[in-house]
Amino acid sequence: MRSFPGRPTAEAIPDVLIVGGGVIGCSIAYHLALGGARAQVLERDYLAAGASGVAAGMLAPQVEAPFDDPFFALTLLGRAEHAPLAAALLDDVGLDVECRTSGILRVAMDEAERVELQRRMRWQTARGLRAEWIEPTELGDREPLLAGVAGRLLAGGLWLPDEGHVRSPRLVQGLATASVKRGARIAEGAWATAFELDGDRVVGVRTPTGVMRAGTFVLAAGVWSGDLARSAGLSLPVGPVKGQIVTLRALNRSPRQVIWSGECYLVPKVDGQVILGATEEDGNYDRRPTLAGMGHLAEAALEFLPLAGGFTVEGMWAGLRPAAPDRYPIVGRAPGRDNLILATAHFRNGVLLGPLTGRWIADFIRGGTLASELAPFGPERFAGASPSQGLEARRADLPGRAE
Ligand SMILES: Cc1cc2nc3c(=O)[nH]c(=O)nc-3n(C[C@H](O)[C@H](O)[C@H](O)COP(=O)(O)OP(=O)(O)OC[C@H]3O[C@@H](n4cnc5c(N)ncnc54)[C@H](O)[C@@H]3O)c2cc1C
Known part of the structure; x- marks a missing residue:
């Protein structure tokens, strides 16, 4: 920098x-x-x-919104700001901020999550937003890392094509x-x-x-x-809500888009780095990553994406989210x-x-x-x-x- x-x-x-x-x-x-x-x-x-x-730089209002409210409306406006800004910065100072509309696949781990995510899909599509349900047997078409048994063990996924990320x-x-x-x-x-x-x-x-x-x-x-x-x-x-991230690299195939379960997410960056995040530790001012943080994230990732076990670990970061x-x-x-x-x-x-x-x-x-x-x-x-x-x-x- x-x-x-x-x-x-x-x-x-x-x-x-x-x-x-x-x-x-x-x-x-x-x-x-x-x-x-x-x-x-x-x-x-x-x-x-x-x-x-x-x-992690996700631009992801839809994936986390349980309902429509003024905050959701604000975050949608926030997302719309990024692509034009990224283009302006590239033009102005020649810096690619790696803003990409990769989409986010939010996987359902069980029936209860499937019901909840389909409910979200319904109100979001009724609001005019793009959101699509993917059955377990079709998850592999959307995300090759979930082909075969990995996808079939899940309860489906909510595909949100307009979400993305930035560096x-x-x-x-x-x-x-x-x-x-x-x-x-x-x-x-x-x-x-x-x-x-x-x-x-x-x-x-x-x-x-x-x-x-x-x-x-x-x-x-x-x-x-x-x-x-x-x-x-x-x-x-x-106050602080500490978040930890493990940075990974896929030796063969990276995720095609952001994949998100209830417990963690994987964000494939432009240079091939894959960001696995993030913990939420309320009130913790210590900015050092911990083994427990890494263990929690690894377990959460492997639960829905066994192929992530072959990713190599590059490093670990932690930071403090400012929270009211x-x-x-x-x-x-x-x-x-x-x-x-x-x-x-x-x-x-x-x-x-x-x-x-x-x-x-x-x-x-x-x-x-x-x-x-x-x-x-x-x-x-x-x-x-x-x-x-x-x-x-x-x-x-x-x-x-x-x-
Ligand atoms: C692990 C993790 C993952 C995250 N993922 C996402 C995500 O995917 N998408 C998303 O939208 N958000 C995400 N966030 C949240 C996001 O990072 C924060 O909301 C955002 O960075 C806050 O920006 P800020 O400028 O308010 O604070 P900061 O980035 O913390 O900046 C505050 C700055 O103020 C400086 N400062 C403090 N005190 C003083 C002082 N007295 N004098 C001078 N300077 C001072 C500090 O050094 C610091 O540089 C994530 C956060 C974490 C920790």
């Missing part, structure tokens, strides 16, 4: 100062720069040092490079230690080398956002802080939602109006709520929950 080392400079005060050089921060910088604003990103370590550097660190790199080309500044090794306030307004960000001023500030520091929010007098309930108690993003103006925007807690969907979030936050900063689709995901929903409030409780709060 190309780096953008350097101290944040105070010579020209930026219009917008963004804390965090992950997919969210870099996408916001990119869209601000496209619109001619002077953006400055402060990244404590290096670009994509957080979750964005280890994500997440390359996406961050492309966004950052294109931002810099348009005048944005990116400082790596630049640690924001606290916000400085004057009354209700944020006036600066403290760093070890001085205070950075700006007109507007964006907090996009992933799982670490809560620490900085506290310095602005805010309580932001964002309800597992929805936190995007919008910080309560009581007019010029501080929050963009975090994208949990399992930050890569999917990064480009759209970046465009809408940039529009918000320029024009003062936040896209109405983001209304259910504002920070004010936590006012007075216990940070331990669970996913189901919040899901029930969202308007429009229906099949």
Whole structure:
């Protein structure tokens, strides 16, 4: 990855100062720069040092959606953003972010899953989306690795041809490079230690080398956002859900598309690497992969794809998904802080939602109006709520929950 080392400079005060050089921060910088604003990103370590550097990069709203709700609508819009962005980045900075509409095959391990996945197929097709049921004996036609007995032992599969994936660190790199080309500044090794306030307004960000001023500030520091929010007098309930990934290589044949069971997924990347992910470990801040993580993923993969036993192991990654108690993003103006925007807690969907979030936050900063689709995901929903409030409780709060 190309780096953008350097101290944040105070010579020209930026219009917008963004804390965090992950997919969210870099996408916001990119869209601000496209619109001619002077953006400055402060990244404590290096670009994509957080979750964005280890994500599997799936663009997969349909496969995980149990029902239609505002979040599902948001993720569909997020998916649509990627192919045009990938083409624009290729054209602009010559970087292929490996965005591919490979489709996803979600296999059913048993009868209960078959019933549930067929239910999802019905409401999704009724909504005009493409989704198709594949019987066990036909799974091998869709995915040669499931030919014969391997496929027949499963209870069928849901084929979602419009899902895909992107190489997440390359996406961050492309966004950052294109931002810099348009005048944005990116400082790596630049640690924001606290916000400085004057009354209700944020006036600066403290760093070890001085205070950075700006007109507007964006907090996009992933799982670490809560620490900085506290310095602005805010309580932001964002915590880690650790995810581990094993990287594999197929000696003969790679999966033709993403294959997903209830417990794990295999994502075939453009260069032949196959990503096996991912664990979900709530509250774990330790970013080191573990043997238990590897064991869990291996067992889950072999259960539905015995041929994966012949894949060789290349390596292992782990990262921290930034998650709110309800597992929805936190995007919008910080309560009581007019010029501080929050963009975090994208949990399992930050890569999917990064480009759209970046465009809408940039529009918000320029024009003062936040896209109405983001209304259910504002920070004010936590006012007075216990940070331990669970996913189901919040899901029930969202308007429009229906099949
Ligand atoms: C194993 C795994 C698999 C995943 N798979 C997918 C997937 O398939 N599809 C999908 O859409 N999403 C996926 N995700 C989720 C996705 O990675 C995240 O939602 C997304 O990367 C969050 O982006 P972010 O920019 O908010 O945070 P991050 O990428 O964590 O970036 C935050 C950045 O802020 C910097 N920072 C923190 N504190 C400071 C500070 N004080 N000063 C300066 N900089 C600071 C950090 O160094 C970091 O670089 C996955 C995540 C994991 C862990």
